[in-house]
Every structure is written in C-alpha cells, then in structure tokens.
Amino acid sequence: xxxxxxxxxxxxxxxxxxxxxxxxxxxxxxxxxxxxxxxxxxxxxxxxxxxxxxxxxxxxxxxxxxxxxxxxxxxxxxxxxxxxxxxxxxxxxxxxxxxxxxxxxxxxxxxxxxxxxxxxxxxxxxxxxxxxxxxxxxxxxxxxxxxxxxxxxxxxxxxxxxxxxxxxxxxxxxxxxxxxxxxxxxxxxxxxxxxxxxxxxxxxxxxxxxxxxxxxxxxxxxxxxxxxxxxxxxxxxxxxxxxxxxxxxxxxxxxx
Amino acid sequence: xxxxxxxxxxxxxxxxxxxxxxxxxxxxxxxxxxxxxxxxxxxxxxxxxxxxxxxxxxxxxxxxxxxxxxxxxxxxxxxxxxxxxxxxxxxxxxxxxxxxxxxxxxxxxxxxxxxxxxxxxxxxxxxxxxxxxxxxxxxxxxxxxxxxxxxxxxxxxxxxxxxxxxxxxxxxxxxxxxxxxxxxxxxxxxxxxxxxxxxxxxxxxxxxxxxxxxxxxxxxxxxxxxxxxxxxxxxxxxxxxxxxxxxxxxxxxxxxxxxxxxxxxxxxxxxxxxxxxxxxxxxxxxxxxxxxxxxxxxxxxxxxxxxxxxxxxxxxxxxxxxxxxxxxxxxxxxxxxxxxxxxxxxxxxxxxxxxxxxxxxxxxxxxxxxxxxxxxxxxxxxxxxxxxxxxxxxxxxxxxxxxxxxxxxxxxxxxxxxxxxxxxxxxxxxxxxxxxxxxxxxxxxxxxxxx
Numbered sequence: 001x002x003x004x005x006x007x008x009x010x011x012x013x014x015x016x017x018x019x020x021x022x023x024x025x026x027x028x029x030x031x032x033x034x035x036x037x038x039x040x041x042x043x044x045x046x047x048x049x050x051x052x053x054x055x056x057x058x059x060x061x062x063x064x065x066x067x068x069x070x071x072x073x074x075x076x077x078x079x080x081x082x083x084x085x086x087x088x089x090x091x092x093x094x095x096x097x098x099x100x101x102x103x104x105x106x107x108x109x110x111x112x113x114x115x116x117x118x119x120x121x122x123x124x125x126x127x128x129x130x131x132x133x134x135x136x137x138x139x140x141x142x143x144x145x146x147x148x149x150x151x152x153x154x155x156x157x158x159x160x161x162x163x164x165x166x167x168x169x170x171x172x173x174x175x176x177x178x179x180x181x182x183x184x185x186x187x188x189x190x191x192x193x194x195x196x197x198x199x200x201x202x203x204x205x206x207x208x209x210x211x212x213x214x215x216x217x218x219x220x221x222x223x224x225x226x227x228x229x230x231x232x233x234x235x236x237x238x239x240x241x242x243x244x245x246x247x248x249x250x251x252x253x254x255x256x
Numbered sequence: 257x258x259x260x261x262x263x264x265x266x267x268x269x270x271x272x273x274x275x276x277x278x279x280x281x282x283x284x285x286x287x288x289x290x291x292x293x294x295x296x297x298x299x300x301x302x303x304x305x306x307x308x309x310x311x312x313x314x315x316x317x318x319x320x321x322x323x324x325x326x327x328x329x330x331x332x333x334x335x336x337x338x339x340x341x342x343x344x345x346x347x348x349x350x351x352x353x354x355x356x357x358x359x360x361x362x363x364x365x366x367x368x369x370x371x372x373x374x375x376x377x378x379x380x381x382x383x384x385x386x387x388x389x390x391x392x393x394x395x396x397x398x399x400x401x402x403x404x405x406x407x408x409x410x411x412x413x414x415x416x417x418x419x420x421x422x423x424x425x426x427x428x429x430x431x432x433x434x435x436x437x438x439x440x441x442x443x444x445x446x447x448x449x450x451x452x453x454x455x456x457x458x459x460x461x462x463x464x465x466x467x468x469x470x471x472x473x474x475x476x477x478x479x480x481x482x483x484x485x486x487x488x489x490x491x492x493x494x495x496x497x498x499x500x501x502x503x504x505x506x507x508x509x510x511x512x513x514x515x516x517x518x519x520x521x522x523x524x525x526x527x528x529x530x531x532x533x534x535x536x537x538x539x540x541x542x543x544x545x546x547x548x549x550x551x552x553x554x555x556x557x558x559x560x561x562x563x564x565x566x567x568x569x570x571x572x573x574x575x576x577x578x579x580x581x582x583x584x585x586x587x588x589x590x591x592x593x594x595x596x597x598x599x600x601x602x603x604x605x606x607x608x609x610x611x612x613x614x615x616x617x618x619x620x621x622x623x624x625x626x627x628x629x630x631x632x633x634x635x636x637x638x639x640x641x642x643x644x645x646x647x648x649x650x651x652x653x654x655x656x657x658x659x660x661x662x663x664x665x666x667x668x669x670x671x672x673x674x675x676x677x678x679x680x681x682x683x684x685x686x687x688x689x690x691x692x693x694x695x696x697x698x699x700x701x702x703x704x705x706x707x
Contacts, residue, residue: 050583072582082583090576092640092688093569100566101573105585107566111594114565115558121565128566168585 001064003028003204004049004080004172009058011048018044019228022058024206026172031198031205033219035212035239037248041228042208043085046176049206050082051075063171077105081170083161085177085208089149095160096145099132100125102167135163138200139193155186162193172204173197179211187211194218216240224248273362280365281700284372286394288361293401296356300405303355307348314406316357317349318658326661369700376699387697396549403545410545414613416653417548418606421555423633424645425602430631431639431687432563433595434575439497439513440603440630442520443490445622447604448611449524451486452536455479455612462538464531479542483551483608490604491597493520498596502589517627524619535618536611543612551609555602560642560691562598571595572640629656632670636677638684642691648684 006024010017018041026032034042048055051072060068067075076082081102090098107128113121136142139159144152149160158178165173178194179187191214197203198218209215215222216236224232224239226248232239239245280288296312304312313320324345331338365372379387403410422444429437457465459475497516501509525533562568570591573581581588611617629652637648652670659666677685 052579052582071587072579073585073587076583076585084580084583088577088580088583090573090580092576093572097569097572101569101581101586102584104566104570104587109565111562111567114562114567117561125566164584 002026002061003030003063004206005061006049007059007061009045009048009055009060011044011053012056017228019048019055022228022230024223026204026206028171028204029198029202030221031207031219033215033222033236034206034208034225035210035215035222036225040225042225043176044228045225046082046174046208049075050080050174073105076168079169079171080174081165081168081172082174083158083165083176083178085180087157087161089157089160091150093149094145095136095141095147095149095152096129096132098149098160098164099135099167100128102164103128103131105168132163132167135166138166138197139163140189155182155189158182158186158190159193162197166197166201170203172206175205175207175209177208177210179209179214187214191218277362277365279373279700280369281372281376282391282697283376283394284365284369285361286391286398287368287372288363288365290394290398290401291364292357292360293398295360297401297405300356303352307352308344309348309352312405313349313352314408315412315654315658317353319661320349321346322659323661326663326665329662329665373699376697380694380698384694388693391697392553396546399549400545411613412653412657414543414545414548415610416650417552418609418613419630419633419649419653420646421552421609422603422606422630423637423649424556424559424642425599425606426630426634427637427639427641427645428559428563428571428595428599430634431641431644432568432575433571433592435592435596436507436510437497437513437596437599438510438627438631439494439516439520440599441622441624441626442513442517443494443600443603444607444610444626445520445524445617445619446490446493447483447486447607448617448622449486449530449536449607450489450604451482451608452539452611452617453530454482454485455540455542456536456538460538460540462536464529464534464536476540476542479547479612483605486608487601487604490607491601494597494600498593502592502596517622517624521619521623524622531618533619535616535621537616539612539615539617541612541615543609548609548613551605555605556642556646559598559602563642564690567591567594632674635684636674638681638687638689641684641687641689643689644684644686647686 002025004024004026006022009019009022011019022045024032034045036042044053047053049060051067051070051074054069058068059066062075062078062080065078067078067080070078090101093101107124109118109121109124112118113124133142133145136145139162141152141156141159141163144156149157152160162175162178165175175194179190182190194205194207195218198205205218207215207219219236221234222236222239223230224242224245231244231248232242234242300312304310309320324342327336327338327342330336376387379390399413403413422440426437426440429435453465455475455478456462458469458478459471461467493516497509497513501512524530524535530536563571570581570586570588573584573586574588574591578588581591607622633648633652634645635648636652637646638644655670655673656666659669662669681687
C-alpha cells in the first residue's frame with residue numbers, strides 16, 4: 001500500500017493554475033525524485049503536500065488517512081518532515097535547540113510542567129536532548145550541537161535542517177533541493193548521508209533536485225513537472241531518454 | 257592558567273580592579289553588599305553629618321549630586337540664588353559612596369573570596385534548592401536592611417521590584433516572541449482594578465465601592481487570591497486582543513493592542529462604579545516588602561522555567577521563522593496565544609501589587625506614559641533575556657528616581673541613554689542570555705590559580 005498517495009491535486013493562485021491534476025504514490029522505502037525547469041511548480045507541490053497551501057481540488061492521503069487541508073503542524077506531526085530550499089533556520093537558536101524544537105508535538109508535560117518544572121518535564125526534556133544528539137551524530141554534526149546555528153558553514157546548516165526534519169519521526173521525508181549551492185565535495189557528502197539515512201532508517205524520500213547526477217543515482221522513480229503538469233514519470237533511465245523531458249530542459253531539436 | 261592571564265593583562269586602574277575582583281563568586285558579592293548595608297546602618301547617619309550632608313544619602317549619593325546640579329541649572333537659567341556651600345555636597349556624596357558602599361563591598365568580596373568560593377563549591381554539589389535558598393535569603397536580608405533605613409527607599413525598592421516583574425512579562429511577548437505589544441499598561445490596569453475590587457470591595461469600607469461585604473480578621477490571607485484574580489482578569493482581557501490579532505501575521509498586534517490600551521483607559525475613566533477618573537483609594541496595606549519579594553521571585557522563576565522549556569523555545573522559533581516552526585510540528589497559534597496570556601497574567605499581578613503599594617489607583621496611571629516606561633525598560637535591558645529585564649527595570653527606575661531633581665532634563669538624559677544603547681547594542685544591554693541559577697552561583701576560579 002502506498003505510504004503517501006496524492007489524487008488529482010490541482011491548485012490555483014488566483015487565476016493561475018500552478019499545479020494541475022497531480023498524482024503521486026510513494027511506497028515505503030522508495031525514493032521519488034521531482035525534477036523540472038525553474039518555475040515548474042515543484043516547491044508549490046511541496047507546499048501543498050505539507051499544508052502550507054490548501055489544494056483547490058484533490059485529496060492527499062498519508063498512510064491511508066486523509067490529510068488534505070490540515071494545518072502544517074498537524075501534517076508534520078503525522079509523519080511528514082521537510083527541509084526548505086532556502087534554509088529556514090531560527091537564527092538565534094543553537095543547533096541542538098533546532099532539533100529539540102522539532103519534538104514539540106511529542107512533549108506532553110503541559111503548561112504546568114513548563115511553568116513549575118515538574119519531574120516529568122525534566123525526564124522528557126532529557127530524553128529529547130538525548131535523541132536530538134543522536135540525530136545530530138547521524139548526520140555527522142554531533143560536535144557542533146552547542147554552536148549557534150549562524151556560526152556554521154553552509155553545508156553544516158543544511159545538515160541541521162536534515163536532522164531537524166528527521167526529529168519529527170517522518171514516514172516520508174521531503175527534501176527541497178538539498179544540495180543547492182553546495183561544492184562538489186559537499187554534494188558527495190550529502191548524497192552519502194541521504195543514502196545512509198535511506199538504508200538505516202528505511203525512510204521513504206521525496207526529493208526535489210536540479211542536479212541530475214544526484215537524481216539519477218538516488219531515485220527509484222522520477223517525475224518531471226513542467227508548468228504544473230507531470231509530463232513524464234518513470235525510472236531514471238526512462239526519464240533520461242524521454243524526448244519530452246529533453247525538450248522541456250533544452251528546447252525543441254530542429255532538424256535541418 | 258597563568259599563561260593566558262598574562263596574555264589578557266591590560267593596564268589602567270579599572271582593569272586592575274577588575275582583575276582583583278574577577279574570582280569573586282555571587283555569594284561573595286552578596287556578603288559584600290550585606291556588609292555595606294550593615295556599615296551604613298551603624299555609621300551612615302554620623303558619617304553624613306560629619307561630611308556636612310543634610311541627611312543620609314538615600315540612593316547611593318546620586319540623588320544628592322543631581323540635586324546640586326539642579327540647583328546650579330536653576331541658578332543659571334532662572335537666576336535663583338545659589339549657595340556655593342552646596343558644592344561641597346558633591347565630593348561629600350562621593351566620599352560617602354566610597355566609604356559606605358564601594359570599600360566594604362570590595363574588601364569583603366576580595367578578602368572573603370576564598371571562603372565564599374569554598375562554600376559555593378560545597379553547595380554546588382547539593383540539590384539546587386539549598387544554595388538557591390541561601391543566596392535568595394542573603395539577598396532579601398540585604399535589601400530589607402537597606403530599605404528599612406528610609407521610607408523613600410522602601411517604596412522605591414517595592415516599585416522597582418514590581419517594574420522587574422512587569423518588564424519580564426512584556427519581554428515574553430516583545431522579546432521572546434518578537435511581536436510588538438502595546439497593551440501592557442492596560443493589562444496592568446485590569447489587574448490593579450480587579451484586585452482592588454476584591455480587597456477593597458470585600459474587606460474595606462469605601463466611598464466608591466460601599467461597605468465591606470465580609471469583614472474578617474484574617475483578611476490579609478486572601479491577598480494572593482486577590483492578585484491571582486487580577487491576573488486572570490488581565491488574561492481574559494488579553495484574549496480579546498489575541499483572538500483577532502493572531503489570526504493574521506504582521507504588525508496588526510501593535511495597532512490592535514495600542515487601541516486596546518486606549519479603550520481600557522477610557523473604560524475605567526467612565527465606569528463610575530469603579531470611581532471613574534478619580535479611581536479607587538484605600539487599598540489595605542498588604543503589599544509588604546517580603547510579599548512583593550516572594551511574588552516577584554515566583555514570577556521570575558516560573559517565567560524562566562517557561563522560556564527555557566521546549567514550549568517556551570517555540571516562541572523563539574515562531575519569531576525567527578514561523579513557517580519553519582509550523583513545519584516542525586509547532587502549533588504556532590497556540591504558542592503565541594499562551595505566551596500572550598501568560599504575559600498579561602503577570603502584568604495583572606504586577607498591577608495588583610502596585611495598587612496595594614501606592615494604595616491608590618486611577619486610570620491616568622496606566623496610560624501612554626507607563627507604556628513608554630515599560631517599553632524603555634524592555635529594550636534598554638535586553639530582549640529575550642531574564643537578566644536583561646532585571647537590568648533594564650532596575651536601571652531605568654533607579655535612574656528615574658535619582659535624576660528626579662533635574663526635572664525636565666531627566667526626560668532628555670534617559671531617552672538619550674536609550675538612543676545610545678539602541679545604536680551600540682540594538683537588542684539591549686544583556687540580550688539573548690539564558691538565566692541559569694546554578695551557573696550564576698558557581699564558584700569562580702581566581703586569576704593565577706589553577707582550576
């Protein structure tokens with residue numbers, strides 16, 4: 001059964017049809033890539049699925065339950081972690097606090113615990129801290145836990161976002177261009193981390209990416225989005241040879 | 257380590273004094289202050305007479321100095337007579353300050369540093385409540401002796417403590433959450449009126465609120481109830497602001513809350529049942545120093561607990577990037593509402609305390625002037641910081657008192673300082689610092705001594 005299923009999702013921004021009749025199925029442990037030229041609506045698809053925008057039409061089901069139109073924090077709490085294309089970090093918070101914060105939906109000590117420092121609170125906070133440090137180790141920045149997030153190099157900031165997204169215990173992990181602006185070495189490191197996460201945690205991953213090397217190596221299936229419509233879907237090899245995809249990226253081939 | 261110490265050695269007297277006192281733990285400073293107030297209690301009056309001061313300087317001599325400066329300005333501007341003998345008061349006040357405060361504090365802190373460090377190290381191993389009780393007890397004792405020497409000091413201290421609570425409660429909203437709320441004096445007014453309604457209405461015969469409804473010998477025991485009642489009413493009032501303003505994002509809160517402040521003020525002005533513009537007087541004298549100290553302490557403790565919890569840190573996340581907070585499971589609307597209501601609750605408590613300290617309230621006390629004052633305290637002291645709130649509230653209220661003789665000039669000096677702080681430290685003097693009691697009470701390593 002599909003972990004995440006999207007049926008006939010369409011979205012309008014005013015009169016503009018940003019996404020039309022979009023369908024998606026992600027099975028457990030599958031890595032799906034979403035590619036397409038700039039402005040194709042890839043991030044809009046992400047924002048629709050994570051609840052930032054409410055789709056005009058269509059249904060979204062996570063693990064068999066409908067999540068269409070829920071608030072973003074509810075959707076995230078049900079197991080949908082994401083990173084952002086342009087880093088959305090909290091600039092005054094430490095690396096560790098970032099990961100702790102993503103446990104928000106799991107804390108249950110309530111306001112009494114918050115104000116009066118009950119034993120339950122310290123127990124839960126200690127557990128959250130332990131788990132957060134583990135996640136930071138997992139993405140390879142455990143030694144940076146107590147740094148302010150702005151002091152980190154770009155590649156490490158990306159990893160903070162990744163660890164934070166993992167902290168919501170995602171069933172499906174959404175990565176919005178995780179390697180944008182990275183150096184070749186950072187790119188290889190990031191690919192290794194994603195591969196490792198996939199193998200260790202068996203995560204299903206939904207990935208927007210421009211770098212074809214990354215998409216071709218990691219993804220099981222790829223969707224190509226152009227002007228809000230999926231024009232091709234298939235395995236990396238199929239997509240690579242698809243004339244429509246090549247046309248969308250490079251323009252029509254003119255034969256003399 | 258000696259090597260690093262030598263590398264950081266700087267010249268000059270202040271640096272030398274700083275080095276000398278670097279190894280003094282909080283406990284040492286508290287003992288120093290205690291020694292100073294004991295010295296003042298024993299020789300303060302005699303010393304003041306010997307130095308030719310009219311009476312014991314009440315605010316560390318600053319008030320005395322600013323009085324003389326005010327006389328000089330008056331003499332220059334308004335051609336009033338000026339007695340040159342007054343000039344002696346300036347060096348006399350400085351001598352008084354040194355002999356009574358600076359020297360005893362420095363001496364006890366320095367000489368007792370080793371013993372204090374040892375005591376702090378022992379207590380550091382115990383459960384936090386014991387060292388906390390010792391430190392807070394010492395602090396209260398010092399303040400009590402200091403304030404007992406003059407009524408003026410007592411009321412200044414009470415109002416300063418209340419200002420600390422008020423500033424911290426506004427810092428939750430303006431600092432930790434990063435919204436701009438202007439309705440705090442309004443919440444304070446609600447707290448002040450409602451707690452007065454409780455105490456005056458039930459236990460005191462009053463012109464406005466009529467005969468006491470249920471006179472009782474142990475009526476002072478209900479004071480906490482009166483304060484909590486005021487706080488809860490303030491929270492309910494805050495709900496009226498929060499519901500419309502947190503539906504949207506942006507600057508709406510500032511506008512709506514400012515409107516709310518004016519509505520509350522004119523509401524109390526026109527409610528004849530609550531005394532109208534003349535207000536309510538005759539609150540029972542229950543807000544003694546220990547009561548205020550305990551309530552403000554509780555407030556600081558619980559607010560600090562809140563802002564260091566994940567629930568509280570969620571406010572920082574909302575401030576820095578609301579979208580990311582939502583995507584990381586934070587219920588942002590709920591977090592904002594909670595913080596706003598908590599801020600209003602403690603503002604209401606502060607209002608209730610103030611009503612029972614000055615024992616008279618009217619709507620004019622809670623206007624735009626009060627707003628400017630508390631905003632200044634928050635932004636001067638530092639956003640997102642318990643230390644900052646304490647520093648801001650204490651320095652602005654003490655400065656306000658100490659510069660009072662300068663009259664109109666006071667309203668040039670204080671804003672100027674605020675502008676300077678905004679230029680050089682835009683987020684305030686001690687912003688973004690977590691308040692950790694155990695950390696504050698830790699023993700310090702003395703320079704040149706191995707850890």
